Amino acid sequence: MTASSNSAAPVEPGQSAAERSRALRDTLGHFATGVTVVTTLDASGEPVGMTVNSFNSVSLDPALILWSIDRSSLSYAAFTQSERFVVHVLKGDQQHVSNLFAGRGADKFGQVKWHRGPENVPQLDDCAALFHCRRTQNIEGGDHTIMLGEVLEFSASGGEPLVFHCGGYRALAGE
Ligand SMILES: Cc1cc2nc3c(=O)[nH]c(=O)nc-3n(C[C@H](O)[C@H](O)[C@H](O)COP(=O)(O)O)c2cc1C
Numbered sequence: 028m029t030a031s032s033n034s035a036a037p038v039e040p041g042q043s044a045a046e047r048s049r050a051l052r053d054t055l056g057h058f059a060t061g062v063t064v065v066t067t068l069d070a071s072g073e074p075v076g077m078t079v080n081s082f083n084s085v086s087l088d089p090a091l092i093l094w095s096i097d098r099s100s101l102s103y104a105a106f107t108q109s110e111r112f113v114v115h116v117l118k119g120d121q122q123h124v125s126n127l128f129a130g131r132g133a134d135k136f137g138q139v140k141w142h143r144g145p146e147n148v149p150q151l152d153d154c155a156a157l158f159h160c161r162r163t164q165n166i167e168g169g170d171h172t173i174m175l176g177e178v179l180e181f182s183a184s185g186g187e188p189l190v191f192h193c194g195g196y197r198a199l200a201g202e
Contacts, residue, residue: 059192062121064128065094066141066149067112069105074136074149077102078129080191081171082114090178092158095171101132107165107172111146114176115154119187122196124151145180156183 042050066076077100085091092114096106106112117125128135136149144150145159160176167173190197 053193056193059190059197062117062125062189062191062196063094064115064117064124064151064154065106065112066115066151067102067105067109068148069102070108072147074141075102075105076128076135076149076151077106078125079114082116085175091163091175092160092178093173093175095168095173098170098172103172106162106174110162111148112160112162112174112176113144113148113150114158114160115151116156116183117189118153118155119189119198121154121189125189125191125196154184155186155188157181 039046060080061082063079063082064076065079065082066074069075077096079094079096081093081095083093085093094114096103100106124139127133127138140152141149142152148159150157150159158176158178159180160178162174163177164175165172166175187199190199
């Protein structure tokens, strides 16, 4: 496919920084992802969590994953300072959980089933898969910080995944 056959708008010479940023975000949105909720504890031991689709695998040996956090997130201090975090891969019927944890500073844990897992880190019930991680590195990445984690424990219960594409939730296409 040539660049000219794509429907996304090209970068215009007269575009403002905000317009260009919006266009970049929209274009990046063509890359379909799963949806995760990442949880940790803040300095006073309270549960913290946010919806994340920047999650990805990095290495099998050692077992490493990454995700990136917006520096303006209310949860930024908790995630960049805590030793542990848990990545939960959401199922197709957990759109409400994704929306809940995408709320800024909302009362997130009062509205879902969860329990304290290893090291007391909050663990959501009924997810497709989860990865309990030790934070190994924070890597500066512009307006985000890349969180690198070593996977200590993991499990999967399966089920259809929640998919995010072009700013909306999708079902996985059948075979
Ligand atoms: C599908 C989806 C994926 C998201 N992925 C990320 C992400 O990878 N990194 C990030 O910092 N924010 C991401 N967000 C936005 C955060 O979930 C949102 O800013 C949330 O309010 C952060 O919570 P906090 O401000 O209470 O910390 C995503 C939101 C949605 C709906």
